[in-house]
Amino acid sequence: MKTRVSMELVINPVHKLQGTLAVPGDKSISHRAVMLGALAQGITEIDNFLMGEDCLATVQCFKALGVNIEGPVAGKLRIYGVGLHGLREPAEVLDAGNSGTTTRLLMGILAGQPFCSVLTGDQSLRGRPMARVTAPLTEMGAVFLGRQRNNLLPMAVRGGRLQPLHYQSPVASAQVKSAILLAGLYAAGETSVTEPSRSRDHTERMLQAFGAAVKVTGNTVTLQGLPRLTGQQITVPGDISSAAFLLVAAAIRPGSRVRLTGVGINPTRDGLLQVLKQMGANAEIINERQQGGEPVADIIITGSKLQGTRIAGSLIPRLIDEIPVLAVAAAYAEGLTEIRDAAELKVKESNRIATVAGELRKFGADIEELPDGLLIRGGRPLTGTTCESYGDHRIAMAMAVAGLGARGQTVIRGAQCIPVSFPGFSDALKLLSVQ
Numbered sequence: 001m002k003t004r005v006s007m008e009l010v011i012n013p014v015h016k017l018q019g020t021l022a023v024p025g026d027k028s029i030s031h032r033a034v035m036l037g038a039l040a041q042g043i044t045e046i047d048n049f050l051m052g053e054d055c056l057a058t059v060q061c062f063k064a065l066g067v068n069i070e071g072p073v074a075g076k077l078r079i080y081g082v083g084l085h086g087l088r089e090p091a092e093v094l095d096a097g098n099s100g101t102t103t104r105l106l107m108g109i110l111a112g113q114p115f116c117s118v119l120t121g122d123q124s125l126r127g128r129p130m131a132r133v134t135a136p137l138t139e140m141g142a143v144f145l146g147r148q149r150n151n152l153l154p155m156a157v158r159g160g161r162l163q164p165l166h167y168q169s170p171v172a173s174a175q176v177k178s179a180i181l182l183a184g185l186y187a188a189g190e191t192s193v194t195e196p197s198r199s200r201d202h203t204e205r206m207l208q209a210f211g212a213a214v215k216v217t218g219n220t221v222t223l224q225g226l227p228r229l230t231g232q233q234i235t236v237p238g239d240i241s242s243a244a245f246l247l248v249a250a251a252i253r254p255g256s257r258v259r260l261t262g263v264g265i266n267p268t269r270d271g272l273l274q275v276l277k278q279m280g281a282n283a284e285i286i287n288e289r290q291q292g293g294e295p296v297a298d299i300i301i302t303g304s305k306l307q308g309t310r311i312a313g314s315l316i317p318r319l320i321d322e323i324p325v326l327a328v329a330a331a332y333a334e335g336l337t338e339i340r341d342a343a344e345l346k347v348k349e350s351n352r353i354a355t356v357a358g359e360l361r362k363f364g365a366d367i368e369e370l371p372d373g374l375l376i377r378g379g380r381p382l383t384g385t386t387c388e389s390y391g392d393h394r395i396a397m398a399m400a401v402a403g404l405g406a407r408g409q410t411v412i413r414g415a416q417c418i419p420v421s422f423p424g425f426s427d428a429l430k431l432l433s434v435q
């Protein structure tokens with residue numbers, strides 16, 4: 001297990017943000033490109049791969065499963081696919097680091113393998129619930145052995161012959177949906193997942209691009225098992241979840257104008273843009289195009305006076321990772337913001353309802369925790385403070401954004417977690433900041 005040196009990020013208030021920037025590649029799409037590339041026949045080449053620690057953990061796991069992968073070097077990766085049945089029993093424990101996506105999607109794939117593997121991760125990941133995938137995968141025929149009735153890592157998996165499953169998921173979670181669909185690759189016949197509302201659909205899109213038959217009807221996705229997957233060329237779009245920090249930073253500083261190029265605007269991921277508009281921000285989408293089966297565009301945002309809003313229901317899965325930074329936008333907005341139906345935030349890298357509320361309160365924000373969200377009475381002037389990341393990259397970056405509009409200096413302790421999803425975050429802020 002890696003031990004990392006604790007790092008502090010010092011944030012000084014900025015007058016405004018200005019400039020043009022390309023954010024790093026999408027984390028969700030980067031993970032999936034490695035996984036499907038490994039299970040395909042032939043070569044998959046990936047460009048603009050996210051060199052974040054979570055995606056590097058996925059690459060390491062597939063190397064340990066016997067896949068020949070060149071790179072990643074400067075966002076380029078070449079995978080020599082082994083086909084659906086070509087993975088090899090790993091001689092070492094598979095370490096997913098901080099990454100829930102690596103763990104849960106990999107569990108789906110390992111469920112279909114006729115060998116034994118063991119998965120673990122860092123302290124945060126070892127506390128996150130896995131029964132949401134081990135339970136349905138057990139129904140399909142895989143065998144798991146882990147703490148708290150197969151809920152916590154480390155977890156041993158013995159895969160094998162799988163039965164197809166029609167699963168009614170109690171949560172809108174792309175990780176649950178994807179784990180079952182990836183296991184469904186190994187089951188003869190149709191496997192389907194129905195969600196309470198639609199989660200991100202990158203797995204469905206990419207499975208189709210690699211040649212699998214996938215049907216989407218309402219909130220149900222159906223996959224035909226045992227397809228032949230063929231290697232692809234994939235250019236990963238910029239990550240809207242990383243763009244979110246820069247978009248909110250610009251939105252809360254009047255006079256700002258920032259252009260982010262090549263950002264993924266998949267409709268299952270673009271809730272942030274809808275909410276920023278609801279709050280009165282001026283966000284323009286231009287140069288829309290398709291890249292790797294995903295819609296991308298440039299986003300131009302200007303600073304404006306923001307108003308409070310309500311964020312709930314089927315919008316939540318479309319912006320789940322952006323809620324910490326949207327809470328920051330709400331603290332700078334006039335009036336009340338209510339975030340509901342977001343209890344999933346409690347089982348992320350930290351309990352994000354508690355950590356967002358606790359850290360924003362240190363700046364002087366008026367914020368109340370709800371069982372499934374947050375109530376923020378915005379408009380109070382914020383004062384720079386010392387924040388904790390709790391090892392959660394999104395909390396570290398959200399609080400850095402809060403510091404940009406506060407009076408005085410802000411220090412983010414535990415900032416070494418930021419490259420989990422956004423290597424180069426502080427350089428991006430520096431580049432865009434006008435003091």
Ligand SMILES: O=C(O)C1=C[C@@H](OP(=O)(O)O)[C@@H](O)[C@H](O)C1
Pocket residue numbers: 027028029101172173174175176178199200320321344
């Ligand atoms: O499938 C994915 O790539 C992800 C799904 C989401 O998690 P859930 O599926 O738990 O909602 C999200 O929070 C995570 O950052 C990435």
Ligand SMILES: C=C(OP(=O)(O)O)C(=O)O
Pocket residue numbers: 054098099100101102321348349394421
């Ligand atoms: C929740 C996140 O990721 P994961 O579940 O993959 O750890 C995230 O990046 O905010």
